[in-house]
Amino acid sequence: MDKLVDLSSKSETNSPIRVTSSGNASRFNGVPDWVYEEEVFSSDYALWWSPDATKIAFLHLDETAVDEYTYPVYNPTEDAHTVVPYPNHVVMKYPKPGYNNPRVTVHVFQLDEYFDVMRDLGDDANSTEIAQGVTAELYWDGMYRLEDSIIAEVAWVSGDAFLVREVTRAAEDGNVVYFDFRNTFRNVGKVVRKLGKDGEQGDDGWIDPIQAIHPLPPSLAPDGQPAYLDIVPTSSGYNHIALFSPANFSTPRFLTFGDWEVTSGILAVDANRSLVYFQAANPSSTQRHIYAVPLPKLDGQKPEEVKALTDTSSPGYYDASFSPEGGFYLLSYEGPHAPWQRIIHVFDDKFDYVLTDNPQLNDTLAQYELPIVTHSTIESDGYELNVLEMRPPRMDDSGRTKYPVLFRVYGGPGSQMVDTRFSLDWHAYLVTELQYIVVVVDGRGTGFRGRTLRNPVKNNLGRWETVDQIYAAKLWAAKDYVDPKRIGIWGWSYGGFMSSKVVEADAGVHSLAMAVAPVTSWRLYDSIYTERYMNLPAENPDGYVTASISNVTGFHHADFLLAHGSGDDNVHFANSAHLLDMLTAEKVRGFRFRMFTDSDHSIYRRGANRELYEFMTEFLLEKWGKGGKRRSW
Incomplete structure (x- = not known):
C-alpha cells in the first residue's frame, strides 16, 4: 500500500x-x-x-x-501436450519453523x-x-x-x-x-x-x-466510552461472548456460558433492542444454530438465557447474515437436508421471504438412494469423540455380509469434519455405488468441544490423534458387519499427514491408506501455523521428530497411495519427496504414487482433480473389490 x-x-x-x-x-x-x-x-x-x-x-x-522457497512450473499452459524445454520457477518468501x-x-x-x-x-x-x-x-x-x-x-x-x-x-x-x-x-x-x-x-x-472483536454502537456505550464484545474462553475452557466496557477494561463480563461454544464471532448487534446475535455449536457440537442474547443493563447483572432463533428440536446447521442494524437477516439452512435460504424480519413473524428452497435438487434427490448417515460418540482414553458413519442403503447389518470401512480424516487443531451439513461428494459415491462404509472420527485436538479436547495435541501433533483413529478402527473392526481385513484411512493435507501417521504406527488394523498432499515433516511447513501448536524446533526438538513421519517400517505392511501436486505453494512437494526418500532407503516398493504436474494444494491443474479421485477409486477397487462380501453359514 x-x-x-x-x-x-x-x-x-x-x-x-x-x-x-x-x-x-x-x-x-x-x-x-x-x-x-x-x-x-x-x-x-x-x-x-x-x-x-x-x-x-x-x-x-x-x-x-525471510528465506526463499523455489519450485518449478513445468508447463504454464492448459495444454498437457505442450513441451517446455526450460521450465519457469516460482520464488516465494516462505518462513519455516525456527527461521x-x-x-x-x-x-x-x-x-x-x-x-x-x-x-x-x-x-x-x-x-x-x-x-x-x-x-x-x-x-x-x-x-x-x-x-x-x-x-x-x-x-x-x-x-x-x-x-x-x-x-x-x-x-x-x-x-x-x-x-x-x-x-x-x-x-x-x-x-x-x-x-x-x-x-x-x-x-x-x-x-x-x-x-472476533466487535465494537458496540455508540448508543450502547456507557458514558460515551467505547466498549466491545470479544470471544474469550471461560474458566472451563469454552469460547463464549464477553463484554469489555469500557474498552480499556481488563476483566471479561460473559454474556454466554455453558459447555458449548460460540463459533462465528458476533453476527450483529441490534442497538434498538440491545441484542447480540451469534452462531453456536449448541445443543450439539456437530450442529450450528443462531441465537440472541441481551446486553446486560447494570453492572453485576447476571447473564440472561440465550434465545434460539432456529429450531433446536431437530439436528440442524444454520448460518445467518444480518442487515447493518439487525432488523433483517438472511438465514441459510445448510443441513442435514437439502439447503435453503430465507430472509427473516425480526419485528414481523409473518414476514417470510423464501430466497431459494432448491426444489429441483429435492426432486433429484428423491430419485436416488442416498447414504444412511448416523451420528454417535465413542470414548478414547476418557475423551468423548464425535463420529459420523455413512452406510450403504439397504445394508445387511446381520453380520452375514462383511463390508469394507474407509475412515476419512483431517484432524487438524481446531478443525471439524463431523457435522450435520448437507453433503454429497465422492464419499457418497463410495457408499452407494461401491457399497463401502465411510466413517469420520474427530479426535483429540479438533474443535468446538472446548479446550480440554484441543489442548492434548500441543507440542505433540499426530500423537494422540493417531491413537484415537486406531482405537476407532479397532472398534469398527469388531462389528459384525465389518470386514476386519478391509479397513483403511485416507486424508488430504493434515489428513494426509494423519493417514501416514496411522501407517507409521503399524497397529495391524489398517490394511490400506491414502495420503494426498501430506505434511511429512513439520520442519517443512510454515512457521506461524506450526509453531502455534509445536513451539519452535529449538524448544521442542524431540517433538518435531515424533510429530513427523520418521519410521517407515510400517509402510511394508499396508497398501499405500501417495499423491501430491508439484506446484503446491502451501504444503510443498518437498514433503512427499522426503517421504519417498525414506521409502527408498527402507526398500518399500509396494506403494502407488502420482505427482500431478504444476497442481497446487487443491490439485486441479489440467484435469488433475477428477483424475485424482479416479486414481484413488481404482486403487480401492484393485485392493478391496466392490461391496460387501457375503459369507455362507
Whole structure:
C-alpha cells in the first residue's frame, strides 16, 4: 500500500494521497505477505478504516530476511501436450519453523489531521511529507521482539480507539493493547488484557487464532466510552461472548456460558433492542444454530438465557447474515437436508421471504438412494469423540455380509469434519455405488468441544490423534458387519499427514491408506501455523521428530497411495519427496504414487482433480473389490 485515495464527501482533493514510500518487493504496507494471508488474516488486506473514516490502521510487513522457497512450473499452459524445454520457477518468501518471520509493525494514518495541515499550509505543501508526518508507528510497554511477535488482530472500537492483539510465535503468551488517539501520547498503547497460561486461556494450550472483536454502537456505550464484545474462553475452557466496557477494561463480563461454544464471532448487534446475535455449536457440537442474547443493563447483572432463533428440536446447521442494524437477516439452512435460504424480519413473524428452497435438487434427490448417515460418540482414553458413519442403503447389518470401512480424516487443531451439513461428494459415491462404509472420527485436538479436547495435541501433533483413529478402527473392526481385513484411512493435507501417521504406527488394523498432499515433516511447513501448536524446533526438538513421519517400517505392511501436486505453494512437494526418500532407503516398493504436474494444494491443474479421485477409486477397487462380501453359514 503506497497510496490511499479518500473518496468521502469532505475530501478536499480528488488526487491520490501517497501515505507510504517504503514499499518494495520485500516490504509491504497494508497487504499481508504469504504467511500472514494464509495463517493469520485469511484475507488479502492488512488495513482497517476507523468507523468514522478519519483514520486508517495498517501493517508494515518486512520480509527481507525471510528465506526463499523455489519450485518449478513445468508447463504454464492448459495444454498437457505442450513441451517446455526450460521450465519457469516460482520464488516465494516462505518462513519455516525456527527461521525468520516477517517483521511486522502497526501504523495509523490520520486522514482528518492530514486535511487540517494541508488546509493550513495551502497549495505549496508537500502532500507526501504531510501524509507521512501524520502517520504514527505504534508502541507499547511489553512489546515482544519483532523476531518473536505475531500481530494477530487489529480492530477499531470507536473513531479514536482501537485494539491490537499480539502473541508470541509459540502462541503461548500474548497481550491485547488499547490505543486512544484522543490522548497526547496517542501512539503509545496500554496492555489491558493478558493472554496465555497466565492470562485468559489459563492453561498449557495455545491462544486460538480468533479475530472476533466487535465494537458496540455508540448508543450502547456507557458514558460515551467505547466498549466491545470479544470471544474469550471461560474458566472451563469454552469460547463464549464477553463484554469489555469500557474498552480499556481488563476483566471479561460473559454474556454466554455453558459447555458449548460460540463459533462465528458476533453476527450483529441490534442497538434498538440491545441484542447480540451469534452462531453456536449448541445443543450439539456437530450442529450450528443462531441465537440472541441481551446486553446486560447494570453492572453485576447476571447473564440472561440465550434465545434460539432456529429450531433446536431437530439436528440442524444454520448460518445467518444480518442487515447493518439487525432488523433483517438472511438465514441459510445448510443441513442435514437439502439447503435453503430465507430472509427473516425480526419485528414481523409473518414476514417470510423464501430466497431459494432448491426444489429441483429435492426432486433429484428423491430419485436416488442416498447414504444412511448416523451420528454417535465413542470414548478414547476418557475423551468423548464425535463420529459420523455413512452406510450403504439397504445394508445387511446381520453380520452375514462383511463390508469394507474407509475412515476419512483431517484432524487438524481446531478443525471439524463431523457435522450435520448437507453433503454429497465422492464419499457418497463410495457408499452407494461401491457399497463401502465411510466413517469420520474427530479426535483429540479438533474443535468446538472446548479446550480440554484441543489442548492434548500441543507440542505433540499426530500423537494422540493417531491413537484415537486406531482405537476407532479397532472398534469398527469388531462389528459384525465389518470386514476386519478391509479397513483403511485416507486424508488430504493434515489428513494426509494423519493417514501416514496411522501407517507409521503399524497397529495391524489398517490394511490400506491414502495420503494426498501430506505434511511429512513439520520442519517443512510454515512457521506461524506450526509453531502455534509445536513451539519452535529449538524448544521442542524431540517433538518435531515424533510429530513427523520418521519410521517407515510400517509402510511394508499396508497398501499405500501417495499423491501430491508439484506446484503446491502451501504444503510443498518437498514433503512427499522426503517421504519417498525414506521409502527408498527402507526398500518399500509396494506403494502407488502420482505427482500431478504444476497442481497446487487443491490439485486441479489440467484435469488433475477428477483424475485424482479416479486414481484413488481404482486403487480401492484393485485392493478391496466392490461391496460387501457375503459369507455362507
